[in-house]
Amino acid sequence: MKTPWWFLHKTPLAILLLPVSFIYYFFGRIVYFFRKIKAYKSRRPIICIGNILAGGVGKTPIVRAVASFLDAPVVMRGYKKSAKTGNIGDEAIMLMRDGLQVHVGNRKSNIVLLDKQLNENGPIVMDDGFQNPKIKKDISVLVFDEALGYGNGFLLPSGPLREPKRAVKRANAIIIIRNKKARKNFSVPKNIPVFYAYTKIFSPYESNQKLFAFSGIGYPKKFFKSLNNVVAKKSFPDHYQYTDKDLEGLIESAQHKNAELITTEKDWVRLPDWAKDKIKYAKLEMNIDISFFDWLKENV
DSSP, X not given: OOOOGGGGSOOHHHHHTHHHHXXXXXXHHHHHHHHHTTOBOOSSOEEEEEOSBSSOSOHHHHHHHHHHHHTOOEEXXXXXXXXTTTBOOHHHHHHXXXXXXXXXXXXXXXXXXXXXXTTOOSOEEEESOTTOTTBOOSEEEEEEETTTTTTTSOBTTTSSBSSOGGGGGGOSEEEEEOOSSOOTTOOOOTTSOEEEEEEEEEOSSOTTSOEXXXXXXXOXXXXXXXXXXXXXXXEOOTTOOOOHHHHHHHHHHXXXXXXXXXXXXXXXXXXXXXXXXXXXXXXXXXXXXXXXXXXXXXXX
């Protein structure tokens, strides 16, 4: 689904939904408690790269950087994976395109399988799962986007938070993705190491080329604002599976505006092969403070 518009603002609708958020949190804590009783402890270090916001923070490039640095396998749920179609999820495909070993499905089951590889003792990177009590983590790193912060500060469905802001205290480190428009009043506990990451978008087109941008990610406005000379844009629900009709319509609309279609890599990997030949994506480069990797080496 598309990220609800009220997630970033304390609107009357967000306040109206607060009772539902309290119910969501209450039952969530009950489930958390019972799942934690039989938490699995891996013989290998588990490094969790997570967040407390629902989607769109920019976690996947961080997972890619950490797994590449440690030469570690990645376990992930695989959003919208399907055994019928063979779809393993866009994020998994992105990581695999960089040569990473990715295990999609039940994270606990995959960690158990990796533990059975007796000749392997290195760390395992867990994509997401900060709220998953079934697996004991050795290191938990939370990722935030400076422009999003905590959103409106409310819990789902009133706001984007999966759990209250105080949950940040469980993290061992925090990575904040810098943004030109930092959200006001966004702060994190001072006793937790904080590192910064910087993104840069590389367009495959010349700067004077008109662009028609489209995307189905959590917060598409971030992507649209990163591009120059955008004459039209269209957003779709997060992890949207594009149909031939959708893409034919986009191609026709772009032609009418004498523009080239451009999307994110995450969207591009979900396109059918015929569309990949016609549509290009903007490459995202993520640079994390070198001090983070120094910290990681000391703590793994």
